[in-house]
Amino acid sequence: MGNMIINHGLTSFILIVWMGINIFLFVWFYFFYDLGEQFFYTRHLLGSALAWARAPAAVLNFNCLLILLPVCRNLLSLVRGSFMCCGRTMRKQLDKNISFHKLVAYMIGLMTAVHTIAHLLNVEWYNNSRRGEYDGLSTALSDLEDTDNTTYLNPIRTLEITPTYFALTSLAGITGVIITLCLILIITSSMEVIRRSYFEVFWYTHHLFVIFFIGLVIHGAGRIVRSQSNLDKHNFTLCKDRPQDWGNVPDCPLPQFAGGFPQTWMWVIGPMFLYLCERVLRFVRYMQAVRYRKIVIRPSKVLELQLVKNGFKMEVGQYVFLNCPAISQLEWHPFTMTSAPEEEFFSVHIRSVGDWTQKLISMVEELPEGAQGPRMGVDGPFGTASEDVFEYDVSMLVGAGIGVTPFASILKSIWYKFKDSDPKLRTRKIYFYWLCRETHAFEWFADLLQVLEKEMEERGMGDFLTYKLFLTGWDQSHTEHVMVRFDQDTDVVTGLKQKTHYGRPNWEKEFEQVRKDNPSSTVGTFLCGPQVLAKVLAKKCAKYSDVDPRKTRFYFNKENF
Amino acid sequence: MGKIEWAMWANEQALAAGLILLTGGIVGVAGTFRGWQFAAYAIAAGAFVCLLEYPRGKRNKGTSVERTGQYCFTVCVKSFGPVTRNYYVRAFLHAAICVPGGFMLATVLGCVCLGIASLIYLGAAIRGEQWEPILPRTATRKAVGESIKQPPQNPPPRPPAEMRRKRAEDLEGAAYVNPVDVTANEE
Numbered sequence: 144m145g146n147m148i149i150n151h152g153l154t155s156f157i158l159i160v161w162m163g164i165n166i167f168l169f170v171w172f173y174f175f176y177d178l179g180e181q182f183f184y185t186r187h188l189l190g191s192a193l194a195w196a197r198a199p200a201a202v203l204n205f206n207c208l209l210i211l212l213p214v215c216r217n218l219l220s221l222v223r224g225s226f227m228c229c230g231r232t233m234r235k236q237l238d239k240n241i242s243f244h245k246l247v248a249y250m251i252g253l254m255t256a257v258h259t260i261a262h263l264l265n266v267e268w269y270n271n272s273r274r275g276e277y278d279g280l281s282t283a284l285s286d287l288e289d290t291d292n293t294t295y296l297n298p299i300r301t302l303e304i305t306p307t308y309f310a311l312t313s314l315a316g317i318t319g320v321i322i323t324l325c326l327i328l329i330i331t332s333s334m335e336v337i338r339r340s341y342f343e344v345f346w347y348t349h350h351l352f353v354i355f356f357i358g359l360v361i362h363g364a365g366r367i368v369r370s371q372s373n374l375d376k377h378n379f380t381l382c383k384d385r386p387q388d389w390g391n392v393p394d395c396p397l398p399q400f401a402g403g404f405p406q407t408w409m410w411v412i413g414p415m416f417l418y419l420c421e422r423v424l425r426f427v428r429y430m431q432a433v434r435y436r437k438i439v440i441r442p443s444k445v446l447e448l449q450l451v452k453n454g455f456k457m458e459v460g461q462y463v464f465l466n467c468p469a470i471s472q473l474e475w476h477p478f479t480m481t482s483a484p485e486e487e488f489f490s491v492h493i494r495s496v497g498d499w500t501q502k503l504i505s506m507v508e509e510l511p512e513g514a515q516g517p518r519m520g521v522d523g524p525f526g527t528a529s530e531d532v533f534e535y536d537v538s539m540l541v542g543a544g545i546g547v548t549p550f551a552s553i554l555k556s557i558w559y560k561f562k563d564s565d566p567k568l569r570t571r572k573i574y575f576y577w578l579c580r581e582t583h584a585f586e587w588f589a590d591l592l593q594v595l596e597k598e599m600e601e602r603g604m605g606d607f608l609t610y611k612l613f614l615t616g617w618d619q620s621h622t623e624h625v626m627v628r629f630d631q632d633t634d635v636v637t638g639l640k641q642k643t644h645y646g647r648p649n650w651e652k653e654f655e656q657v658r659k660d661n662p663s664s665t666v667g668t669f670l671c672g673p674q675v676l677a678k679v680l681a682k683k684c685a686k687y688s689d690v691d692p693r694k695t696r697f698y699f700n701k702e703n704f
Numbered sequence: 705m706g707k708i709e710w711a712m713w714a715n716e717q718a719l720a721a722g723l724i725l726l727t728g729g730i731v732g733v734a735g736t737f738r739g740w741q742f743a744a745y746a747i748a749a750g751a752f753v754c755l756l757e758y759p760r761g762k763r764n765k766g767t768s769v770e771r772t773g774q775y776c777f778t779v780c781v782k783s784f785g786p787v788t789r790n791y792y793v794r795a796f797l798h799a800a801i802c803v804p805g806g807f808m809l810a811t812v813l814g815c816v817c818l819g820i821a822s823l824i825y826l827g828a829a830i831r832g833e834q835w836e837p838i839l840p841r842t843a844t845r846k847a848v849g850e851s852i853k854q855p856p857q858n859p860p861p862r863p864p865a866e867m868r869r870k871r872a873e874d875l876e877g878a879a880y881v882n883p884v885d886v887t888a889n890e891e
Contacts (some may be wrong), residue, residue: 260731263810267737306738306809320813327724327817331716336760336769341708498707 151685153236158246161209165202165250173198181370183379184284184296184398188272189265196261197368199254204410206254207359210247211414213240215421216525238700252330255323262319266299266306273299283386287397294399298367314365322358325351342497346474356415359407366402373399425475429466429520436488438507438516441587444495446504447481449488452521457484459532459556460549463491463523470502475522479548479671483556489524492548492587533560533570535667535698539657541680543578543672547588550575550671554608558595561607571664574657575610576648578672611653613644650679654687658695666697709763711791711828711835718798718821719757725805725814726750732810739808746811749801753818756781756788762836770838782837789836791829798822 176182177194186193212218219237272281285297292300299309310316331337332348371377373396382388382395390397437449457480464475476499478491495504506517532538532553542550557573577588592610599607657666668684670677677699684697725746732743759778762768770778781788788794799822805815 256727259813260727263728263731264735266809267735270738307807307812310809310812320816323813324816324820327720327813328717328820331720332713334716337713337716340763340766341712344708344710344713 153233154239157236157243161246164205168201168205169198172201179370180379181372181374183383184371184400185369187383188277188281188284188297189268192261192264192268193368196258196265199258199261203251203254203258204407206247206250207356207407208410208414210244210251211411211418213244213247215417216240217421217424218417220525248330248333252326255326259319259323266310266316269297269299270306270309273297274302280383280386283389284398287400289397294372294397294401296369296398296400298365298369313367315362315367318358318362322355322362325355325358329355343474356411359411363403363405363407366405368403369400370403371398372401425464425522428522431521433519433521435516435519438510440504440508441492443586444504445587446493446495446500446507447490447587448493448516448519449482449490450519450521451488455489455521455524457482457489457524459484459552461524461552462549463489463521463525465491466520466522467499467503467517468520469506469517470499474499475520476500479552480524481548481551481555483552483559485556485559492551494545532667532669533557536569536664537572537574537657537661537666538570539574539576539653539666539668539697541576541578541668541670541672541676543670543676544580546671547577547579548671550577550669551588551591554591554595557608558598561604562602571607572661573608574653575608576613576653577610578613578615578648578676580615611644611648613646613648615647650683654683654697658687662695663693664695666695667700668697669700707764709828709833710824710831711761711833712763714791714794714821714824714828715757715760717824718753718794718818721798721802721814721817721821722750722753722757724750724817725802725811726754728805728811728814732808735810737808737810742804742808743810745804746814749805750814753798753801756794760838761834762838764833768838774838775840778837778839781835789834791825791833791835794835795822795825795829798825 173194176197177186177191182193219240223234223237269285271277272285275282275285285299287297288295288300298313304312310320328348329351332345338345371379376396377389377398378394379398382398385395389395431452434451435448436451437447439447439449441447460479462477462479464477466472466475478493480489481492482488482490493500493503495501503517510516532540540550540553542548554573554575557570595608668680670680681699684699688696688698727750729743729746729748729750731737732740733747737743755777758771759774759781760768760771786793798818802815802818802822805811805818
């Protein structure tokens, strides 16, 4: 339990607060509409479906306010910067922005379903009352009208129309249908399988959010949910049983109704403005000039771009978004920077994996010697957990597959800091685990490790960095190859001093070892890799840390793509 | 990332549409809405679409992730052969199924969603995509080689790895005595 609190306490607290606000809003508005006197007649027509429609609407307002905030990456960077004093637990929460975005989205989906179903019932029952299918009071209420047609209760004003016609011609109805459709398309295209494999589909469909928010803001402008506005003159307890006398006796004048003031825009206008600023900032960044310092095409189709931009300042493990207008004006792709902050340029390694990267690589390949590459827009840098690496006594870095990229920057930077004996460097020891199926796509990384290894050895600091390579995909011929070269000094696969391990690491053993070697240290575990591994490591971190602050504690951090 | 397989999105969209149609139908029938017969139809249609779309197709490239427990659905859908394999058939089927949904408000949303799914399927079909079942891969076993004629040259128990390492300066010391006699089978 204590371990749980160390590692997940603040996250759980934030979630509890969020859920608490949701529940409060739901219950508050449910009873506001279910008990409010001004809604007595409205409830007579609609029953509890009125409250069931309005309570989710309030929760929707709150969640639509939240949904844009976690995706304002510049805003998050700003917040992260101003939390520098508050310690890493606070800042670590900001790395879970996408999880929170998803959670809020699920809530929006759920509440939309409840809201829509309740309104389906509402429209049907308004329509039935209009047709006089219920009691006399319902019919009388539906028939209410004045010369300006402003004090009515039932928004279905004529007998001829069907609910479908009403839904498609009223402002609330048509905007509701449109924004629900947008929401459905956004959700179906954000499913794991689509997002991971066909990012473009996900990315473009997500921009339906513009229509969604416009529709959302004007959805309530039709003021279709109506409440009684002359409660003091028309007392429903006295008058509800004699609708035939309304307007004829002084006690019971005609009840008058007015629509509720639309509130959604007040909830969402702030985040919408922030998001707009975010996009403007992205555009400004896009317009700023970026110079190529060097373009290297490495073996196995990996492109290294070394770029220079005025006023660009990075931290380790941060990423940038690149936009190449020659390929697509709209697409921004995230790349982890592989250079250290100590270098005067920033670099990215781009592997050919999809349309965009393929096109970029073939464009660069056709360039004449020494020419500048295609125009490139750069947005960023954006921070993730790994800038905290130097603040732990011991760091365990786990990179899986392509996930080693952020660690390139970290390892380089640690090396620079170490060379200059930077006083800020708390780190005494680095464990680096590299898991991959096959290494030849990452030869460039092995090169980097090799250089580091050599330099460290020359300075006699060989034990500062311990790294272990785990090759998870291997076959018989490979094994034979390894067995034959068993007695060589360097590894067959990578040419490094440390031998490659085969199969997956035994985490129990690794954590045990780290704990034994580093009693009474804070150990930061950093993963850049798949979710499954994240769960395993998070559990191990909780298991192997001690509540006692004097003993070894593990903190888990995960990078997001 | 590679080429976009639109059918994957169409499948998600159609499954969602099926659920929405089903929900709309249930609301319509439960509330005995005017024209609830259409809602009853929507329940049947929604359930049918869900069953048809639940088993996810196989991706051309990369790993295909199954939905939980989709195997038996896969077998059923696969048994219809070309009818369920061809995405043109699905596109037109969904387009036809969605039409009656437009006649009552409760099922309008499901109807439009299914219509959109049908359009995406049409796009997928035009690009030549097809539904392929995800079946558990049968582990290909290597044929067992001919019976080994020669006895192993270095049979177990073997010394630990450190002992086995040959030291260049001391070749004698690197050698070790095999604890078990190695003789050819004398039969």
